[in-house]
Amino acid sequence: MSGADIREFSRPMTGPALVPLIDAIEAGEKPVVAAIEGMALGGGLELALGCHYRIAHSKAQLGLPEVTLGLIPAAGGTQRLPRLIGFPAALDMIITGRRVSAGDALKLGIVDQVTERNAGEVAVAFARSVVDCPLVSRRLSTWPPLCPADLDNILQMALARAWQRGRGALAPVACVQAVQAARLPYSQGMQQEQKLMSMLFASPQARALQYCFFSQRAVGKWSMPNGACWDNSTARPIRKAAVIGLGTMGRGIAVCLVLAGIPVIAMETDEKQLEAARRVVMALLEKEVQKLAVGLHLGLIHFTLEQRYLREVDLVIEAVFEDLALKKQLFAELSSVCHPDTLLCTNTSQLDVDQLATATSRPDLVVGMHFFAPANKIKLLEVVFTSRSSPEAVATAMQLGKWLGKVSVAVANCPGFVGNRMLRPYVEQAGFLLEEGATPEQVDSALEHFGLAMGVFRMSDLSGLDVGWRVRKAAGLTGPGVPQGQLLQTQQGYRYSPLADLICQKGRLGQKTGCGWYLYEGPGGHMARPDPWVHAFLEEYRRVHGLQPRSIGQQEVLERCLFALINEGFRVLEDRIVMDPVALDVIYVLGYGWPAHTGGPMYYAGEVGLPRVLGRLEYYQRVHPDIPHLRPSALLRQLVAKGSPPIHKWMWHIEEGSSRL
Numbered sequence: 001m002s003g004a005d006i007r008e009f010s011r012p013m014t015g016p017a018l019v020p021l022i023d024a025i026e027a028g029e030k031p032v033v034a035a036i037e038g039m040a041l042g043g044g045l046e047l048a049l050g051c052h053y054r055i056a057h058s059k060a061q062l063g064l065p066e067v068t069l070g071l072i073p074a075a076g077g078t079q080r081l082p083r084l085i086g087f088p089a090a091l092d093m094i095i096t097g098r099r100v101s102a103g104d105a106l107k108l109g110i111v112d113q114v115t116e117r118n119a120g121e122v123a124v125a126f127a128r129s130v131v132d133c134p135l136v137s138r139r140l141s142t143w144p145p146l147c148p149a150d151l152d153n154i155l156q157m158a159l160a161r162a163w164q165r166g167r168g169a170l171a172p173v174a175c176v177q178a179v180q181a182a183r184l185p186y187s188q189g190m191q192q193e194q195k196l197m198s199m200l201f202a203s204p205q206a207r208a209l210q211y212c213f214f215s216q217r218a219v220g221k222w223s224m225p226n227g228a229c230w231d232n233s234t235a236r237p238i239r240k241a242a243v244i245g246l247g248t249m250g251r252g253i254a255v256c257l258v259l260a261g262i263p264v265i266a267m268e269t270d271e272k273q274l275e276a277a278r279r280v281v282m283a284l285l286e287k288e289v290q291k292l293a294v295g296l297h298l299g300l301i302h303f304t305l306e307q308r309y310l311r312e313v314d315l316v317i318e319a320v321f322e323d324l325a326l327k328k329q330l331f332a333e334l335s336s337v338c339h340p341d342t343l344l345c346t347n348t349s350q351l352d353v354d355q356l357a358t359a360t361s362r363p364d365l366v367v368g369m370h371f372f373a374p375a376n377k378i379k380l381l382e383v384v385f386t387s388r389s390s391p392e393a394v395a396t397a398m399q400l401g402k403w404l405g406k407v408s409v410a411v412a413n414c415p416g417f418v419g420n421r422m423l424r425p426y427v428e429q430a431g432f433l434l435e436e437g438a439t440p441e442q443v444d445s446a447l448e449h450f451g452l453a454m455g456v457f458r459m460s461d462l463s464g465l466d467v468g469w470r471v472r473k474a475a476g477l478t479g480p481g482v483p484q485g486q487l488l489q490t491q492q493g494y495r496y497s498p499l500a501d502l503i504c505q506k507g508r509l510g511q512k513t514g515c516g517w518y519l520y521e522g523p524g525g526h527m528a529r530p531d532p533w534v535h536a537f538l539e540e541y542r543r544v545h546g547l548q549p550r551s552i553g554q555q556e557v558l559e560r561c562l563f564a565l566i567n568e569g570f571r572v573l574e575d576r577i578v579m580d581p582v583a584l585d586v587i588y589v590l591g592y593g594w595p596a597h598t599g600g601p602m603y604y605a606g607e608v609g610l611p612r613v614l615g616r617l618e619y620y621q622r623v624h625p626d627i628p629h630l631r632p633s634a635l636l637r638q639l640v641a642k643g644s645p646p647i648h649k650w651m652w653h654i655e656e657g658s659s660r661l
């Protein structure tokens with residue numbers, strides 16, 4: 001039982017209500033044994049906690065995921081679980097919403113027995129054995145709370161963790177407040193639980209998180225403009241895969257494949273790099289084996305310098321240096337080395353997948369599989385199809401992503417695909433704000449206050465500033481042969497901020513060099529500190545270019561950065577790079593640390609109100625006519641003209657035949 005039907009939350013609820021039902025079971029005079037197979041989640045686990053005993057199958061999983069839906073477990077979960085397993089363990093499960101295995105549930109004391117046999121049969125036998133035992137000590141609601149001496153401290157720490165994890169989300173904090181009420185008599189604790197739940201249930205955050213839940217499932221039902229889609233295309237089995245290029249991304253991808261049980265050929269061209277990769281990958285795998293307490297066959301991965309091993313694989317993921325000529329050459333080689341049916345995938349984050357496909361003898365079997373760093377942690381995969389990708393190739397990449405535990409989103413090929421394409425105007429605005437008077441920490445603080453996992457400058461320092469520098473050079477925006485623009489700096493006819501290029505020229509490439517937009521403890525350091533050098537550098541830059549710095553408020557930072565990103569999202573929809581705006585929201589929430597409790601950028605735009613987004617873009621466009629990304633997209637204008645329909649109706653307003661494919 002995986003809990004409530006979430007779709008019911010937006011409809012009038014029908015009975016019977018869960019709380020009196022669970023109370024009645026618990027108060028009953030017959031012993032009730034919960035037999036748990038599969039999932040006991042949310043209301044499912046709360047029901048089990050109302051039973052007098054719990055028997056779980058060894059493969060069962062238990063959890064209270066309400067927090068991920070913007071709610072708290074409000075059928076007594078916040079009151080019974082701390083009584084059963086103590087405050088620290090209950091807080092951990094309830095604030096994170098994480099699932100525990102049957103084995104862990106036994107260790108925690110949530111279940112009384114774990115079985116490899118049919119849980120129902122074992123539970124019946126167990127019930128017979130306890131039929132004469134008194135039930136009075138089995139009713140959790142009657143247990144006194146297990147209050148350790150340092151409970152206040154535990155609750156304080158949990159609250160701090162909830163604030164930090166939540167980044168503005170209300171539910172994690174409410175979870176702590178509800179669990180805190182478990183130190184009161186049960187009936188009073190339940191009143192507090194109900195009060196907190198009523199506040200959350202109708203909240204915009206809960207609606208947004210429930211939208212995220214369904215969006216992450218909806219993107220699995222992918223479709224392409226040519227009519228190919230998830231239910232008319234068959235994925236091929238992947239019995240063995242290869243990863244070529246074992247830098248940071250390649251290593252992470254190899255780890256993902258092994259953890260999913262897929263044999264991997266991990267290939268490099270350089271002996272030293274191969275050995276370094278072997279050490280890192282094996283260490284990561286061993287750590288996972290310990291953490292997951294699972295038996296993992298570490299022999300699933302074979303490190304090699306030899307291309308001949310590629311003959312036996314069903315799919316190759318190329319993760320070499322981000323250089324189009326190098327990748328094209330590799331794809332041409334793969335065409336002759338690999339079996340004619342082998343799928344050739346590229347992990348490029350922004351290069352033209354169509355061009356790579358053209359370099360092969362099998363363009364129909366070429367797709368992008370854009371993983372996000374760290375590849376073994378981030379749950380997102382952009383599957384990039386070209387005009388020639390076969391439905392089978394797309395289906396296989398989408399299916400493989402799911403198998404690797406990712407949420408796969410199918411997107412059409414375009415510069416930057418979806419995520420990085422929308423990121424460009426956002427990063428660009430942040431650069432302009434520095435020119436106009438802001439500091440990196442002011443911009444980041446506004447964005448982090450909004451709920452983003454990391455502000456734009458901290459994120460750039462983490463990824464490495466040379467990544468964007470290389471892209472700008474390839475686009476002809478900067479580099480030795482490119483003439484410098486006028487005041488304000490312009491390139492290719494539009495405003496261009498060279499600040500990031502100048503920072504790179506100073507050898508400040510971010511965390512890896514110990515400095516970038518911030519200062520770190522040393523190369524590879526993580527703790528970002530404001531850097532007086534950067535402040536002086538910005539002041540000098542403004543002086544040289546005659547820019548009068550002004551005070552820039554939080555609202556302007558948010559509107560310029562976020563609305564520019566959203567505006568590009570509307571252009572992505574106009575170009576039919578994806579078939580549904582939910583895809584953009586999934587990509588941003590899972591891949592770019594956008595706060596899930598706002599639903600994602602496009603959902604957020606709907607919540608803010610499309611007329612407001614349009615109005616503010618129009619205003620900023622008037623002030624900055626030389627920034628094309630602030631010019632409102634045609635789709636946004638059209639939607640506002642049509643009365644701002646809800647997000648699921650947006651695509652109805654895009655003209656047929658506007659697909660780029």
Ligand SMILES: C/C=C(\C)C(=O)SCCNC(=O)CCNC(=O)[C@H](O)C(C)(C)COP(=O)(O)OP(=O)(O)OC[C@H]1O[C@@H](n2cnc3c(N)ncnc32)[C@H](O)[C@@H]1OP(=O)(O)O
Nearest residue numbers: 002003004005006007039041042043044065066075217218
């Ligand atoms: C008040 C509140 C109370 C009493 C609660 O109980 S709140 C807690 C509600 N339950 C949950 O949050 C659990 C949510 N579901 C899951 O975590 C997972 O779906 C699963 C672990 C149960 C199964 O995972 P998996 O096998 O990968 O399948 P999918 O996630 O793809 O789901 C399959 C389809 O089922 C739909 N679904 C799943 N759970 C719910 C739900 N609780 N309510 C409504 N619909 C649900 C899901 O959307 C998929 O539907 P389709 O996309 O195939 O149409």
